[in-house]
Amino acid sequence: xxxxxxxxxxxxxxxxxxxxAVGLALVFGVLKMLNVSHxxxxxxxxxxxxxxxxxxxxxxxxxxxxxxPVLFLVGAALYLGLFGRLVPxxxxxxxxxSILIGxxxxxxxxxxxxxxxxxxxxxxxxxxxxxxxxxGPVVVPLARLAAFAVGFVALGGxxxxxxxxxxxxxxxxxxxxxxxxxxMGVSVRRTYLYAFGLGSALAGVSGTLVSIADAISPSIGLxxxxxxxxxxxxxxxxxxxxxxxxxxxLGVAESLSAFFLGGVYREVVGLVLFLVVLAxxxxxxxxxx
Amino acid sequence: MTGATVLELHSLEVAYGxxxxxxxxxxxxxxxxxxxxxxxxxxxxxxxxxxxxxxxxPLGGQVMLLGARIDGLPPHAIVERxxxxxxxxxxxxxxxxxxxxxxxxxxxARARRARAATLAEVMDLFPVLAARAHQRAGTLxxxxxxxxxxxxxxxxxxxxxxxxxxxxxLAPRLVRRVFELVREIAAxxxxxxxxxxxxxxxxxxxxxxxVLSGGRVAAAGPARxxxxxxxIRRTYIGL
Numbered sequence: 001x002x003x004x005x006x007x008x009x010x011x012x013x014x015x016x017x018x019x020x021a022v023g024l025a026l027v028f029g030v031l032k033m034l035n036v037s038h039x040x041x042x043x044x045x046x047x048x049x050x051x052x053x054x055x056x057x058x059x060x061x062x063x064x065x066x067x068x069p070v071l072f073l074v075g076a077a078l079y080l081g082l083f084g085r086l087v088p089x090x091x092x093x094x095x096x097x098s099i100l101i102g103x104x105x106x107x108x109x110x111x112x113x114x115x116x117x118x119x120x121x122x123x124x125x126x127x128x129x130x131x132x133x134x135x136g137p138v139v140v141p142l143a144r145l146a147a148f149a150v151g152f153v154a155l156g157g158x159x160x161x162x163x164x165x166x167x168x169x170x171x172x173x174x175x176x177x178x179x180x181x182x183x184m185g186v187s188v189r190r191t192y193l194y195a196f197g198l199g200s201a202l203a204g205v206s207g208t209l210v211s212i213a214d215a216i217s218p219s220i221g222l223x224x225x226x227x228x229x230x231x232x233x234x235x236x237x238x239x240x241x242x243x244x245x246x247x248x249x250l251g252v253a254e255s256l257s258a259f260f261l262g263g264v265y266r267e268v269v270g271l272v273l274f275l276v277v278l279a280x281x282x283x284x285x286x287x288x289x
Numbered sequence: 290m291t292g293a294t295v296l297e298l299h300s301l302e303v304a305y306g307x308x309x310x311x312x313x314x315x316x317x318x319x320x321x322x323x324x325x326x327x328x329x330x331x332x333x334x335x336x337x338x339x340x341x342x343x344x345x346x347p348l349g350g351q352v353m354l355l356g357a358r359i360d361g362l363p364p365h366a367i368v369e370r371x372x373x374x375x376x377x378x379x380x381x382x383x384x385x386x387x388x389x390x391x392x393x394x395x396x397x398a399r400a401r402r403a404r405a406a407t408l409a410e411v412m413d414l415f416p417v418l419a420a421r422a423h424q425r426a427g428t429l430x431x432x433x434x435x436x437x438x439x440x441x442x443x444x445x446x447x448x449x450x451x452x453x454x455x456x457x458x459l460a461p462r463l464v465r466r467v468f469e470l471v472r473e474i475a476a477x478x479x480x481x482x483x484x485x486x487x488x489x490x491x492x493x494x495x496x497x498x499x500v501l502s503g504g505r506v507a508a509a510g511p512a513r514x515x516x517x518x519x520x521i522r523r524t525y526i527g528l
Contacts, residue, residue, distance in 0.1 A: 166396060173382050173393050179344055180380040182364040183373070185397030185445060238384065 014251015045207020236287015
């Protein structure tokens with residue numbers, strides 16, 4: 001039964017990996033840029049919820065309505081000030097330079113977070129933090145389950161937006177062939193701006209969902225970027241739900257390997273999966289070649 | 290039949306990559322015409338179209354659409370002014386459905402208000418697209434893909450339709466069908482420019498034509514006259 005318990009915990013954490021990864025994949029798929037400061041944007045979303053709770057007692061589930069839009073604006077500003085300058089470059093140069101900018105940005109945001117809020121870990125002590133749901137011998141923490149569900153619903157909303165609306169179709173068209181999209185009357189630069197904003201908004205949502213169950217500190221960014229990157233490689237581009245499933249899979253694999261092999265293997269298993277998938281199926285488990 | 294000038298290229302100079310391929314091309318297209326642009330591979334035909342549609346920025350010269358300068362505008366702004374390009378190789382959104390491709394064609398603000406009606410018209414013109422509406426564009430046959438590419442461009446309700454190598458990779462029967470469609474589209478009031486390596490078919494269906502060679506206009510005139518000239522036939526058509 002303790003195995004099932006580990007699977008449940010792993011899956012609940014992994015759902016958040018999935019949400020984080022979809023944001024990263026959206027930016028990569030549309031702009032062909034890798035924002036390695038995605039994790040720092042998650043960290044900012046987390047701090048937003050921490051402060052909204054400790055200053056005004058705002059419930060973290062309610063602060064999703066703030067962290068999403070605020071990080072959308074942060075992302076839009078980063079695109080306009082930094083990443084957007086790379087648009088005229090050829091694909092390979094664009095990718096490399098976006099990684100450099102992202103690294104610099106990650107360091108800066110981390111240091112600014114330490115200066116502003118110290119390196120202390122901060123958590124949100126909600127009234128329901130410790131509540132669980134018992135299913136036989138298995139314990140399901142309610143706050144984590146709710147965060148998982150909210151993440152899933154957010155991705156469902158994104159799926160509907162991308163498939164059922166004109167701006168959503170414009171984003172997908174731009175991802176597939178930006179020149180053809182431009183010939184359809186799509187403003188490619190505006191689409192890039194929206195896609196970057198949307199990817200960052202998903203980082204904000206992830207950050208808030210992380211803050212519901214875990215502590216936030218200035219250094220959580222890099223690990224989250226790495227998890228998101230692993231999940232994107234596992235899933236491949238093009239399927240939101242595939243990415244979510246891959247996130248859950250990574251969470252479960254981590255938790256089981258920690259249980260069976262010991263805690264040190266938790267971080268290794270993701271990288272091993274990463275290498276195996278790259279070697280065997282480079283377009284990812286759910287990717288379109 | 291021929292009225293106001295729809296498109297005018299004036300001494301257009303364009304580079305593709307770091308090499309100049311179009312050297313001072315001037316041409317004029319009047320309302321209601323079907324104009325063919327023919328010439329050998331590498332003559333600068335596609336480059337001229339890409340610069341006209343805004344995907345390449347000309348080094349020099351002017352592009353006038355319906356009396357207004359459009360060179361230097363981004364492609365999406367040029368579509369809004371009534372020019373639609375069916376690019377070489379069709380460039381469909383292969384992962385999206387036929388219907389989604391058509392809806393994207395109707396994305397420009399000027400076309401979106403009447404999009405449902407235009408969609409019905411296009412499906413009427415291409416019944417095969419209606420039958421395959423929910424199939425992914427990438428799964429269509431070559432001929433069907435060309436119909437979709439043309440239908441998608443018509444969704445923008447263009448005044449001027451540019452077709453780049455519409456017969457490429459199609460069986461002879463389908464090539465004839467494509468050119469019949471070009472006449473049908475022109476009959477509905479859309480001015481058409483066709484760039485083609487299949488010069489015989491293009492000249493047989495066009496009103497006027499330009500022959501490009503080495504990035505310059507080598508000959509111009511009524512299509513039937515060009516088709517009748519022995520020198521043109523030998524040099525550019527291979528007949």
